[in-house]
Amino acid sequence: MIKPITFIVDGKEIRGREGQTILQAALEAGVYIPHLCFHPDLKPFGSCRVCTVMVNGRPAASCTTPIAEGMIVESSSERIREYRKILxxxxxxxxxxxxxxxxxxxxxxxxxxxxxxxxxxxxxxxxxxxxxxxxxxxxxxxxxxxxxxxxxxxxxxxxxxxxxxxxxxxxxxxxxxxxxxxxxxxxxxxxxxxxxxxxxxxxxxxxKGEAYMVPVGKRAFDRKPIGAEIEEKGTDLQS
Amino acid sequence: MKKPRVATTSLAGCFGCHMSILDIDEKILDLIELVDFDKSPIDDLKEFTARCAIGLVEGGCANEDNVRVLRDFRKNCDILISLGDCAIMGGVPAMRNGIPLEECLREAFMEGPTVYNPERRIPDDEEIPLLLDKVYPCHEVVKIDYHLPGCPPPAEAIWKAVTALLENKPLELPYELIKYD
Missing domain, CATH: 3.30.70.20 (Alpha-Beta Plaits)
Structure with a gap:
């Protein structure tokens, strides 16, 4: 049986499963942690560090850190936002x-x-x-x-x-x-x-041959920020 | 009451950002109620006549004259804004930055496939400003207070920035107005 694990991201309780990384569990729960080298279809790699969060007070890449019971994760604090911007x-x-x-x-x-x-x-x-x-x-x-x-x-x-x-x-x-x-x-x-x-x-x-097919205004990130669809899912899950 | 003054310039740019200033459409009438233009291609004033509240700089620094003008703007403007991607990161002119300057000049004036230059002479009149080794973003030459990205920045972003700063309000641009293309 896969053990359920509860941990905290930015004060919010998230339930994941044993073996998941912080990023996987957060995305599944509708909490977006900005990331770049991570892709759901690939093995986590941890090279870009954009998904860095504070785990129990220490910086760690959320795409490679497994979740643990009671873990306290800080992802949208001023300090982490600034680190991420710098990266x-x-x-x-x-x-x-x-x-x-x-x-x-x-x-x-x-x-x-x-x-x-x-x-x-x-x-x-x-x-x-x-x-x-x-x-x-x-x-x-x-x-x-x-x-x-x-x-x-x-x-x-x-x-x-x-x-x-x-x-x-x-x-x-x-x-x-x-x-x-x-x-x-x-x-x-x-x-x-x-x-x-x-x-x-x-x-x-x-x-080749596929450039500029979609007009400005209709491209993926013209109107909505990256991660918006995950956060919308999160709002739906809560209601 | 005297109106605050605004200066604008295009360094190594294409004047696209200035087109975007004009693209505020009928708000240009509100703008001239709000400010007077000082040194700017819009009124063709070549030198500063008074201290300016805001300077809008399009384009990066590709030659020594760009550096001189940019320093002049810093000296005469309270708030200096990098307007557009070229001012912020060099833009299209900075695509030469990976190629040694001598090679660029040789290709442009001597060896390019469409060049006709029997004397094989690279223009060297002393009226022509000397090129820098590479194209520099404005904030790597002088202190820049605000950056408005875009190629060009949306007219709405320019309008919001200028009016907010004139009213001493913080400059906060919504998501749709921060774009790099």
Missing amino acids: VEMLFVEGNHFCMVCEKSGNCELQALAYRLGITAPRFPYLFPKREVDASHPEVFIDRNRCVLCGRCVRASRDVDGKHVFDFAGRGPEKKVAVNSKGRLAETKLSSADKAVDICPVGAILK
């Missing part, structure tokens, strides 16, 4: 995120997080790193300028598609998503139907 601002300055010309704009989870957190400009200087674009594949391109190293494509290609097309190479500022071939995306087994293509939260891996 997202750092993701913006360490890549080249030219939203004004990006096909993913309006549907981008990184941008949506920044909107939700109310970021108007980062407090850190922009690094403008030199990153590579690979458009060799007939159906898909990878633009590493926009990559946030969340590892969703790496996990999806390995665990869902069973192809292992992507993996990380290098360390620190040199770290990048590499492809499993002599060099180019065209020589990999990647297909545009792969989970690894659809799952990119930003505009780093995109299908």
Whole structure:
């Protein structure tokens, strides 16, 4: 039998099941904790730290921390909101995120997080790193300028598609998503139907020929913040 | 009572943000009741004539003249606002930031496929401001008080910001008005 577990998020009692992480149980209960590298169809990875919460007074990534009876979680306090803002601002300055010309704009989870957190400009200087674009594949391109190293494509290609097309190479500022071939995306087994293509939260891996299909105003995050549908579910659960 | 003054400029920008200022439609009549324009492309004043309450800066710093103008704005404006993505993060002009300046100039004036330049000379008249090594966001050059993102920022965001600040109210933009595109 799966043991029920009760814990507290921002003063609210949440009931989860043994084996769930804080993030899984919170999302299921209609409590949105901002997150980026986490995806419900993939194994938790804990790389982006956007979902950081205070667990019994200590910071921890909610996507990798299992729930425990009586655990006290702080997710929307001033302090955590500020940490989260700093993390997202750092993701913006360490890549080249030219939203004004990006096909993913309006549907981008990184941008949506920044909107939700109310970021108007980062407090850190922009690094403008030199990153590579690979458009060799007939159906898909990878633009590493926009990559946030969340590892969703790496996990999806390995665990869902069973192809292992992507993996990380290098360390620190040199770290990048590499492809499993002599060099180019065209020589990999990647297909545009792969989970690894659809799952990119930003505009780093995109299908060709599908840009700007949805008009401004009707895109995913034009009117409602990211997480709004989860919070609506939470309101329904309460009533 | 003397009206507060507003100055505007476009540094390394495309004037799209200025178009968005004009896009407040008939509220422009309310705006001229509220403020007088000082140095701005809207009235074509080239230099500051008096201290300004608000300065709106479009575009980032791509050359030494942009830096001079931006410092001039900081000196003459009580509140300085970065208007639009180029002022905030460099925008499209900053796409050259990953390419060495010399290579950019060589491509633009000597080796580009459509270039006709038999003397193979890169423009070097002393009237032309020197380019910076890269395009800098305004807040990396001077202190910026507020940022209005967008490409361009929605007219409503500009209106809300200017009127709130003139009335000494906190600047709070609703979700729909913070956009990066």
